[in-house]
Amino acid sequence: MQATLKWIDGMIFLGESGSGHTVVMDGAPEHGGRNMGFRPMEMLLIGARGCSSFDVVQILQKGRHDLEKWIMQNTPFDRLYFYGDKRPIHVSYSPEPKGECVDMIENKAGRQMPKVRKR
Secondary structure, X not given: OOEEEEEEEOOEEEEEEOOOXXXXXXXXXXHOOOXXXXXXXXXXXXXXXXXXXXXXXXXXXXXXXXXXXXXXXXXXXXXXXXXXXXXXXXXXXXXOOOOEEEEEEEXXXXXXXXXXXXX
């Protein structure tokens, strides 16, 4: 999968996918942007929700379940696990979400060990 991000001007960026689609991202005015596109964090949230929603809807459709409506919004996460550039992000949920981001770092023995990012 390919994706390219090009800086246009100020805080405006143009994202281009390998499938030929584009999206504009921009920052909020208080951060030097002009409010002309999605914020990068909004894109991350939309992408994560899109990936998990795609899987759920596909499973339901394969099982021949009727689906009338699907909305995924404001879902608090417990932790986001980052395993590296070529691996997916793992999202865990909990009744009492911590909202942590965790990098999985390989130790000398080759095992992935969690390291919580500081805010």
